[in-house]
Amino acid sequence: MDKIPLLIVDDQPEILNTLRRLFQKQYRVLSAPDGPRALEILKKETVAVILSDQRMPGMDGVRFLEKSRDMQPDALRILITGYADIDASIEAVNRAKIYQYVSKPFEPDELMMVVDNAAAHYRMTLENRALQEALTRANQHLEQENRQLKSEIEQQLDLGKFIGHGAAIQKTFKLLRKVVGTPTTVLLLGETGTGKEMLAKMIHFNSPRKDKPFVVQNCGAIPDTLLQSELFGHVKGAFTGAVENKKGLFEQADGGTVFLDEIGDTTPALQLGLLRVLQEGEVKPVGSTRTIKVDVRVIAATNRDLLEAVEEGTFREDLYYRLNVFPIHLPPLRERREDIAELARFFMEKYARRLNKTIKGMTPLFIELLEQAPWPGNVRELENEMERVVTLADEGGMLEPELLSERFHLNKETLTFSENGMTLKEAVGRLEKRMIEQALTKTSGNILKAAEILGVSRVGLHKMLQRHQIKAALFK
Template sequence: MEETILLIESEPAKRKALLSCLSKDYQVLTATTGKHARQVLVQIPAIGVILFDDGIPDVSSVEFFQEIRVLFPDVVRVLLSDSGDEQAISDIMKREAVYQVVPKSIPPWHLLLLVNRALESRELSRRHRFLSRELKISDSAFRSPKDGLMKLIRESYEFGKLVFASDSMLEVCNLAKRGAPTDLPVLIEGETGTGKELMAQAIHGFSDRKGFPFLTQNCGALPDDLLYSELFGHKRGAFTGAVSDRLGLFSAADGGTVFLDEISEVSPTFQVSLLRFLQEGEIKPLGTEQTKHANVRILAASNQPIKEAVKEGKFRQDLYFRLRGFEILIPPLRDRPEDIPVLAEYLSRKYSESLNRKIAGISVQVMHHLQAYLFPGNVRELETEIHRMVSLAGDGEFLTIEHLSPEITRALPSEDRIKDRGHANGGRTLKEKVERLEARIVSQSLIRHRWNQSKVAKELGLSRVGLANKIKRYNLYQATH
């Protein structure tokens, strides 16, 4: 994917020269003030490099990079400055993790080379973190809930009840954190089972509304009249069966948040009512002409791209624009296999506690096979699998291949369908551990790139022949679901 650079430069001629050079290799966005830069960063989550000229009038470089270091820790930061204060330059590089401070007179082509090196360095750092995590997982993370499990959980990330380790989910959750304190509506998209409601709960928990109600409604489960009643309320006698007044979720959540799941399923007629509420904040319960106001933030979710529904004429464009104050896309689990070990350990602990069962850990082979499986049902399917495995295991046992469901074992290479109890306590040589680590890294890369072997070979630094040999050696094949 093409990297995006944010160039913050107030001088028109210099901005034009740098833009002309950098845009040959990268997508370049520009800003002329600190305020403008912040607006761009909120709207565009995937910035790779920030180039900041310290002549920007409305914010100092120290103040700006302090914010960036907290909100965008993975962004490469470069400062253009003619300051002769070596101590100040040293301080900002150390404290705010600025990659380089360069003179403002730097030739554009030289700055382009520096950006190339900076991004290469960041990629190497990411790979180092990934390999370090993989080595820890292989060597010690599957021993016991008290040892490996807790160590792995501490090294993972959390956002509300979402647990993850991947850079892709970190970017998504960082965007959600930035959007949480605002009062804008949020549209959360992702396949079934990816954790859209947990994301909504986390956003509410990081917002100024966290002390007020968080209420949910599945919009795909009810016809229009009942859905209207659930959200807007009704008066007694408004329809057959309305034996008493009903407040409605929007009124009940006043000051708080309402999460509307499966928003793409609402009818065109109901979309009009929802749009009116988003525009005016007015509620008119069924059976009355009186209106009242409710101060509610709307978070909506869909397992289908709303943009496509708009193109097909199934969803109102004006409602779509209202809902997407912030747009969050949760990637499917198959695109982030590095999250599976953390989730599996977290879930095994959860169900060990709920079932009052002491599990010794998860075998390395089981973890490898979980990562190789595509999980069409995403995290929800993984949770069901771990719940089942813990239920089948006895006290003191490791979760092994024998506990996996047939759905997953059928997708495994034949040589891997072996008992792994003998390896559960780490009974492998260093060479064997390294080989299994290599097999898992190759397998993950193949899954991540949908078996595009050219991309995998490039990512791993292999020739096509070398990659083909490793696929054959480790008996890897493309599972279909």
């Protein structure tokens, strides 16, 4: 490590030499017999600490240190004064902004400690400044990245770039265009993996609230008490572990949009709080006696039949009608097969860019197999499958049927159920059940692994098991 530069100024040669010898082991010592010559040194050299005597002919120590401050404001200035120079010491503090003064006679160890402390202070000042500059650059870079990312997200979520030209999805898109610029509450209905969260983002980022927060909460992912705290906030002492007040997501998203996924999985207690938000525009933190006004747009989503839940008594009727102001149905992928090739091409290009890989395209048979598949996991399953095949594909190659997962190579018989007098819905249901059973057999009843094979979420697979009355335990 380079030695720290120290400038010593004294008009008495013997003292100047003594101080030079005292500090030369630890510091790069520069010296001058008077103020003017010391100022000449400061024009050429950057120093960390200046040690100056007060009583010198022509230019005293206070005047010299004051001038040195204008030239090198970061340098730490130390004044050596006689016992009687109290006025000079006060003047040095006020005018020259000295770091410290040392009275004569002084002990070498005492002076060494003062200079060492000043040098450490100088180092810390420079390090803090460097850190501050680095932090400023990092923040500027982050802000630039955030602006770019936000711009990219807005471009991706532009209504004009919505993928799909089939009648089913265009009906959904038509409703989307009508509601996007309004503050109306929206209820998105559709199976798992149909793109409900993506649609919620499109509504938000094309609305007047696009510059405000967009907050997502899956209502079925965490316990009810924790969910109430997450959404509405809590006050200190509301429950064990509530060591401080916490703002809920509704308060954090004030002015923006809150997307509540799996709204059908909420409890009556939570539903009451949601009703308060929708009716009164206010939240009541857990453990608090007061309410807080919020301005948020609510977009809710579910794959359940909420009206059936109302009839069963598990969902509040008044909340249902508050949420069901503007329902939008997202069709499952099996009802929009004409869009599968376009969606597959979009995902192929997306993951080819991410993996920095060139893919020429998809073979006709590859596309045909995609269009014939039942897709129980909908668009999410298609995206997962396309990510997999792009990863497996050779550089510069085509996407071939051989790259597809095993479930796409079932006996042709499974693709022609309709010839046996079944309706399309019955055939798709039977094929879905068979694929689930095959996945469970392959994984010895492991639901998580089976869900991965099928390209669906664990929660989605659980719901399919209930629908088809399949018991995973029988496959263990």
